[in-house]
Amino acid sequence: MEDILIVDDDPSVRQRLQRVAGQAAPQARCAMAGSLAEARERLAAGRFDLALLDVGLPDGSGLDLLPWMQAHVPAVDAVVVSSLGDDATVLQAIRGGAVGYLLKNGSDVELELSLASMQRGGAPIDPVIARRILKLMAAPAVGHSALATIAPAPAASTQAAELSARELEVLQLVAQGHSNREIAASLSLSINTVECHAKNIYRKLAVRSRAGAVYSARAQGLLP
Template structure:
């Protein structure tokens, strides 16, 4: 009588992960959150500064990077920019206490996949990490609001306080906006096709059209533009 093999795990967590954070307490917190998601200790590498991060990156590739922007030996945004140039598809999630508009926008423009504030509870951070691993672009609600406020102020300055300019997304179809919302939630093209009962090819065509209309070349940038202009929460 043959013995039944155990069921395989539903999914394999992508790894290893690099956590660039100088505060020991936050390192322990992120370690606990990632352990709760199913990561083993050997799948997590920690760097307390830019020099350590670059040394680890020279030794091996990483599936995802969690980074603070304020580090003892420099600005974490410089590291984000380097990583994004090397691998535009690499998920880079900022987890920081910095919440000024300039820092937030610069980090996202440099290539960060998402931006969270350390004040969020562990569950919120865990969900955001999971979303980034699935291709999403998680943005802290407070961060999103600051970006929207900044965009609104810029638009008012350009229009002299008169009638608002025509929104960039006016050419997006309702279906494209719907798909963009699912992209922002971290769904893959296959998952979007299942949710909307569309073929995967149709979904891919819609996403390519969205990129063209918004003048972007990645899912993260598309979601960022949508949130900046208030089309997505």
């Protein structure tokens, strides 16, 4: 996590996130963008490892940047940092490819620890958000408005994805919060093999992030 793009239209928030990111990763270099247009320009021109995205921007929602990033800069991780924490927005971000979701009302220490966890392969999700996501996963999809809003279209296949036994092993360890390196050690595999399995899992589940894979797998009954 060396090059970070902070996308927020509030200068004070940008300064705060720059300070927190510097504490989480002292070697990190931060660039700033105050709009979607500026963010696309900087992402296209630079080599970033991470983008911290606000939702409410002058020219649209930061969530609209997620599919663009998947198409043009798929190697850049995206973490939403917002004052909005409703279920629909959070799940839309995760399904859009965000690897984490943090709330601006969290303390600097909480934000720092969450961002620092990425260097160990973690997914930085605010504890309040994580608790609600777990409840959503445990609840039946029918009757929950947030899940119904973001659920896959009825036209999509309802058959569970066919994962190999090894892919299921990897996915179970992902769901437990282990990094790719820890999974490799646990299963006596190379890190490249684990990353290959992860890519196959993402493709089969039609997701773009670890959190999205766990959510989709649980929705399909592949995970408890």
